Each structure stands twice: as C-alpha cells, then as structure tokens.
Amino acid sequence: MISQKGLRRVVIEPVTRVEGHGKVSLLLDEKNHVKQARLHIVEFRGFERFVQGRPYWEVPVLVQRLCGICPVSHHLAAAKAMDMLIGADELTPAGEKMRRLMHYGQTLQSHALHFFHLVSPDLLFGFDADPKIRNVIGLAITPKYKDLAVQGVMLRKYGQEIIKATAGKKIHGTGAVPGGINKHLSEQERDVFLEDIDQMLDWAVAALELCKSYTRDNLAKLKDFGSFPSNHLSIVREDGCMDLYDGKLRAIDADGKMIFDQVEARDYFKYIQEEVRSWSYMKFPFISKLGPREGWYRVGPLARINCCDYIDTEIAEKERKEFMALTDGKPNNITMCYHWARMIETVHAVEKIEQLLNDPDLQAGDLVTRGERRDECMGILEAPRGTLFHHYRVNEQDQVTMANLIVSTTNNNEPMNRAVQKVAADYLDGNEVTEGLLNHIEVAIRAYDPCLSCATHAIGRMPLAVELRDAHGELIDSRSKGA
C-alpha cells in the first residue's frame, strides 16, 4: 500500500461522457510525480440480490433495469439463460431472428451514441480543447460538424426504432421471453425500416471513414496512448466468425496465441474467475489458469475484431482486413483503436439489420419453444461494450435462488485502470495538472465506452477498509475486513 503522507490527491469526479458514475483519483508528490492512479466505481446496484425469490420468467424484464443505455443486452442475456432453463436449446426461426434484429438495433444505437455524442468531440476538437465546445452541442453548433451531429442522432434513432419494433419499447421492453419472442415484425414495420436502410449504411460507413482517417493521421500519438499488450476475450461462432448474439468463448493473448476456444456458456466459470478489491464496487475478472496478475483481459469491439477469424458481412469484413493490416495481422493492442473497431461493428450491425429485414421468417412461424426444464442456466452475449455473462439457479417452485452477472464493463476493469495509470504516467507526471491534461485520462477511459452503472456487483463479497485520519491527514487508525 502506498503511504499517502506528503502526497497530494487530485480527483476527477465524476468522469464525464461515460454511462454511470465513476471517479479517478491520482496521488501526486510535491513535484507532481504520479504515485498512484485509480478508476473507482462509486455506485452500487445489488440486482444479484434482489432478483432472488422472483419467478424466472420475470428476470429478463427485471434485470434489464440495470441500465438505461443497453438494457437490451441484459434483456437478451437473461432471456438466453432462461431458454437454457426451460430447455429451449434451439429457438424457432422467428424467435431467433427477431432477437437478433433487436440486438443489432441495440448495437447500432449504442455505438452511435458513444461515437457521435460522447467521443467525437475529443477527436474533432482535440483532447485539451475548451470544454465549453468539447461536447455534442459544440459539434451541432459548429457548421463544419453540424451534419455529422444530425447523422449521429438519426443513426441512433433508427436503432432505437428497431428496438421498439422488436421489444415493444425503446427502453426496457418485454419482447424476449423464455424460449423466444412475443411478436413478429409486421410487413408495415419492415417496409418503414427498409426505406431508410441505405441511408443508414451510408452514414455508418462515412463515420467509419472519419474514425479511420483520424486514427491513421494521428497514429504516432495514439499508438501508445493508454496502450499496453493484453489478452482479449469474445464470443465467436463455431467457425470463428464474429457473432454478437450467440456462440462460444474464445480468448487469445497479446500475440494472438489461443488461450482457450469454443468454451460453452455453461462452462464459463471454469475459465473465468473474479477478484474483489477494497477500493472499487466493480470486480476484477481474470482467466483462471493465468491467475489475477496475468489473466486479465479486454473485451468489446477491439477484442472482438482481434478474436474473430472473419466477419460475415461484406463491408465489415473488408474493413476488418484493413484494420488487422495495421498491426500486420497480429492482435491490435492500441487502446484508441477501440473507436475504429467500434465503427466497423456499427457498419456490420447495419448490414445485419438489412439482411434480417429481408428475411420472411420475421413475419411468420412459431414464436416460442420449450423443452426439458433445468435448474441452472447461463446466457452469454456480446453487448456493445463486451462479453456479458448471466448465470442463475432456479428452484422447483420457479424462483431464482442465485444470480451472478459479469457485466461487459467489469471485464474491462483492469484494462481501464492500466490505461488510466499509463496516461497519468505519460502525460501528467511532473507537469502542472490542468483540465486538458485530466481530460486525457478521461479520453483513455472513454475508449472502452464503459457503462459504470451496470458494472457494480460486489454485494456480500466487498472487502471494506476504513481509515481514521486527523485534521492534518495523518492516519490514526484503520480497520479492514475481507481484503
């Protein structure tokens, strides 16, 4: 533990333009050398506890309340777990495809929100631009970027409308039920979406081009910005193809060597463990066989592009190849390349939406199926921010008795902390602390598109440390439990 005597604490609270609440604390000595840098998650949710006792069919609708940005991800991950519970091992075509459409709509709206509203001001105005202009409103009132801001809003709207048509509501719908879905997509709904799909694809491709050229133009600075070699984890299809909705787990190391592959959702806990630390409500997952020091990994768009062998839509696959060429086909460990990877996925989501809209299975056929009931179930999914794990046990009276969630952002806990440490060391160390320099730290966190409110799940296992200090900051006494 670092002694805080003689050190100055600088706190960024709250971290802005991310979902949820977090803070960064820096400990600096008298010469402004960074002694410690941490991202703390200050919220607590508790869903894993209060879902206990509730009937299992309620869970997909209940747990999605974790989040207002990507509730669809929790809705679908829980529904997938409940499919396993009721023995619906293979959904009907309508059930599977309606859920996929919902999920790609979610990916589109979430990625668009992140890129256009939260991140583009940093990229277009500069990391240390005046905060008065460094935001989405600044974008909208700058003539050069006005169209871009409108496109961002419209892309997000399109994704939200897809969610409404499949889940019933834009936020916190009820569409996915254990064993399938509760509605078809009407021809009328389909035709409205098809009318605008070409425009959406054009805008998504334009945003990708913007992000790509920005990254290439600034590669010298971005290459090392909050970057470090890491393991990567994602879901892939059996043939190694990117699949955001369903598949099996794959993990690779920083050089692309396979750590594990084709791990079923039901076996996730044999490969992934979680560590709790005293200063954050967010857990630290790691790959079991590598241990907590070496086994941490990244998830999300960068990890997904690194892990998959190919993408099954035309433009996204061409772009993936170009992306991988930047690092000679080896895994890309450049933190700021998350944005480029995210925009490839945005294009992929639009291409997938178009394929699905042209599929007649959405208009007919059985909506739900079921099989032999089980008492334990897991659902995994590639949420916009990364791999999402839902795990439940249900008693014979249909009540949930145990829930464990490893939320996308939780997987990125250690990487985000490393990014914060690296940027603090590279940019702040020895310098006068300015708002612009502090925003550099936030830029590194934003690359991961964290959803901090979703990611706080340490009830009952949270070690607690209490320190008593006098008016001069001297430690008088301390107590701790569980650490």
Add this chain to the structure above:
Amino acid sequence: MSDEITFTIDGVEVTGTQGQTIMQAADQAGIYIPRLCWHADLSPGGSCRVCTVKVNGRAQAACTYPISEGMLVQNETDEIREWRKSIVEMLFVEGNHFCMFCEKSGNCELQAMAYRFGIATPRYPYMFPQRDVDASHPDVFIDRNRCILCGRCVRASRDVDGKNIFQFVNRGRETRIAINAEANLADTALSAMDKAVEVCPVGAILRKRVGYAVPVGKRKYDHEPIGSDIEARRAKS
C-alpha cells in the same frame, strides 16, 4: 306499474331499473364511475371506495347503493376526483408496486387507474411493507407485495369456484389475504383455471409461466384509458 327509475348523474338524466345499483345504471348509460374491487361476474364488495359518489349530498359507494327515483348523484366533481386519487395513491404506497417489471403492467387496473387520474407519483411516503411471496403451487404464483386487498379472489373462490380458499385475516394495515391451508398455496384445492385467479385486478395472483406473452402495444390499457369501453356506449347513443 313500470319499474323504470329516472335519476341524474352530474345533471345528466339516467334511466335504470328497480334493483340496480348506481354503478349498473351508470354503466348502462355510458357514464364511467371508477372502481377497483367491483367485478362484473362477482357480487359487489363495496370495500375499495374508489367508486365513491355523492348521493343527495352524502358520500356512498356506487357499486352497492341502489338507485331511486329523482336521486341526485355527483360523480365527476373536483372533490370526488381528489378522494379517488387519494385512495389510489394510498394503495400504491401501502404495497410494493413496481410497475416497471411487473408482468401485469399494461393489463393492471390499479396502474390504469393511476394513469387515468394522472398520478405521476404518490404524494404520500412509501411504506415498503414486508410482504411474502407464495410460489409453492405448480401453476399459480401469489405475490402479496402487489395485493390491494380488493377481495375479488375471496368472493370468486367462495361464490363462483365454491372452494373458499381465500380470506382476509388481521385488521387495519396488517390486513392480508390468507389461504385455507396451514402454510402453502400448493396445499389448497386451487386450480389455475379458477375464477379467483382470473379476477385479480393487479399482479398479485398470477398464472405461472405466462409472463410477458402479450407484447407492449397489444395489452388492454396500452391505447385507451380504463373506462373507455363504458364511455364509448354513451358516445354511440
């Protein structure tokens, strides 16, 4: 001798027949009087008081009060609307009603009533009572967090199903619905097809594994407020 009776509701002349309650005559005339414990297939309970009207200046329950010639009924006044709103708000704070994930949402009469009255949030403090859940029955789930003590299940089980499974116990704020078994609903003769299960206005007694089968947009109160069906009769006549 004719058994027709003529009286007024908010100044509108209404004709009913001897033996009808104010609510029956009003329904027939297309005038909606809000209600929660009342159900078309059950005898009136008169317990929730949401249907309170003024009869010749005195507060009465419209679901139990018989009509008489020339009576003056007040239904839609500011004072009465405020009483009804207060009752609904008290029902919300007295239980644990989490509409956002309740499967009855969109089909719930309590929720629909709140929407009709424009209740965004209750003015009273939430009581957060400790209520229990009984999931023991293979096909029926009881969540007492959502019970509003309307007594529909009590009357339906006694008068329609002939099983007498449900009954009120305790008094005042401790009142709750009990079952005629030592511990679990599974030990009663209840069937998922019983009237007592069908008539629950809220999400307290539910058939298991139905959940959210009806999509948003197709639920009973998704498009029209509660009472619109009755008011439509007046519009037609």
